Amino acid sequence: MKKKLLTGSGLIFLFASAVVLYVCMAAQGQKEQKLQQGIAKKIIRFHVIADSDDEQDQMLKLKVKENVVKELEDVLAGADSVDTARELIQANIPQIEATARETLDAEGCSKEVKAGLTNCYFPVKQYGEFTFPDGEYEALRVTIGSGQGKNWWCVMYPKLCFVDSLYGVVPEESKKELKKQLTEEEYEEIMQGKKKVKVRFKLLEWLGI
Numbered sequence: 001m002k003k004k005l006l007t008g009s010g011l012i013f014l015f016a017s018a019v020v021l022y023v024c025m026a027a028q029g030q031k032e033q034k035l036q037q038g039i040a041k042k043i044i045r046f047h048v049i050a051d052s053d054d055e056q057d058q059m060l061k062l063k064v065k066e067n068v069v070k071e072l073e074d075v076l077a078g079a080d081s082v083d084t085a086r087e088l089i090q091a092n093i094p095q096i097e098a099t100a101r102e103t104l105d106a107e108g109c110s111k112e113v114k115a116g117l118t119n120c121y122f123p124v125k126q127y128g129e130f131t132f133p134d135g136e137y138e139a140l141r142v143t144i145g146s147g148q149g150k151n152w153w154c155v156m157y158p159k160l161c162f163v164d165s166l167y168g169v170v171p172e173e174s175k176k177e178l179k180k181q182l183t184e185e186e187y188e189e190i191m192q193g194k195k196k197v198k199v200r201f202k203l204l205e206w207l208g209i
Helices: 008-040 055-075 082-091 093-106 172-181 184-191 193-207
Strands: 044-049 113-122 125-127 130-132 135-144 151-157
Touching: 008 135, 008 184, 044 055, 044 082, 044 113, 055 082, 055 093, 055 135, 055 151, 082 093, 082 113, 082 151, 093 113, 093 135, 125 151, 130 184, 135 151
Parallel strands: 044 135
Antiparallel strands: 044 151, 113 135, 125 130
């Protein structure tokens, strides 16, 4: 069977539909950007970057992550706001670096390690049923060596890091803690994030963008 060719009116309708859809997506994108910026102001992420993708370097990254997370679990136990959490983390940077250094030394690794609070870009990241939108976030970053390897990340405040390092099910207590920090709209954004990403991808695919 021969495929039917679109008539002039059919092409105009298709073009108009694509323009309307594109405009709607642009408006939605601006709304989501504002929501991401609101979310970013209320959380602090944790970012450990390996020296390289070598198996040994990736193993060292996970050991450093584990020991720093254990230490900060107690440090941040009393934090009731992002400002308090930031102050506690900043005050403990020397100890964080020392813990990372001791971890590497115990494995016979002499590579440099640096820690500090910084603002950096994160792509879309999933943590259990939460999906955090891409954008700039404040993060405690621990860099091992050249920092050219794959990274490990979590949300340090509110304390999702201390729940499940494999990004499994997030307990109700942690959900409540995160929900307290965010507006209802922001919380809904990260709960629906994965679904929205899939829908946007299909729409962009349809538009050929």
